[in-house]
Amino acid sequence: MSFNGSCLCGALRYTVDQPLGPVTACHCTQCRKISGHYVAAAPADWENVTVEGELKWFESSPQARRGFCPNCGSYLFWEEYDGKVYIMAGTLDGDTGLTMDGHIFYADKGDYYRAGQALPCWAQDRGDKEIEP
Ligand SMILES: [Zn+2]
Numbered sequence: 163m164s165f166n167g168s169c170l171c172g173a174l175r176y177t178v179d180q181p182l183g184p185v186t187a188c189h190c191t192q193c194r195k196i197s198g199h200y201v202a203a204a205p206a207d208w209e210n211v212t213v214e215g216e217l218k219w220f221e222s223s224p225q226a227r228r229g230f231c232p233n234c235g236s237y238l239f240w241e242e243y244d245g246k247v248y249i250m251a252g253t254l255d256g257d258t259g260l261t262m263d264g265h266i267f268y269a270d271k272g273d274y275y276r277a278g279q280a281l282p283c284w285a286q287d288r289g290d291k292e293i294e295p
């Protein structure tokens with residue numbers, strides 16, 4: 163089982179050679195700051211991840227760092243120095259077959275949205291065709 167991912171500009175590419183578990187959304191303040199909203203990620207073992215291209219790290223706390231593309235700023239990885247890396251699900255290429263299983267740090271979320279709320283899901287831009295949530 164293998165997954166491919168990349169940043170927005172394409173300078174950074176990675177491959178994950180293992181099955182990926184559920185995707186979990188994180189609403190903590192740090193994740194909201196770095197992404198502009200909230201993130202969704204799936205854990206992998208670093209030893210199964212191959213990265214091509216320059217990866218820049220930001221140490222967001224003494225226990226963890228966040229990896230991003232220095233050219234386009236895409237946020238791809240979260241690491242806690244425990245041998246695991248959390249892959250930002252939005253950077254995976256194509257269909258993933260993964261499912262999101264829940265929301266963490268929901269008490270820290272922004273006040274402008276609610277997870278699970280029945281909201282219109284437009285296929286493309288606001289006002290376009292609505293599709294199933
Ligand atoms: Zn990039």
Ligand SMILES: [Zn+2]
Pocket residue numbers: 188189190191192193194267
């Ligand atoms: Zn977080």
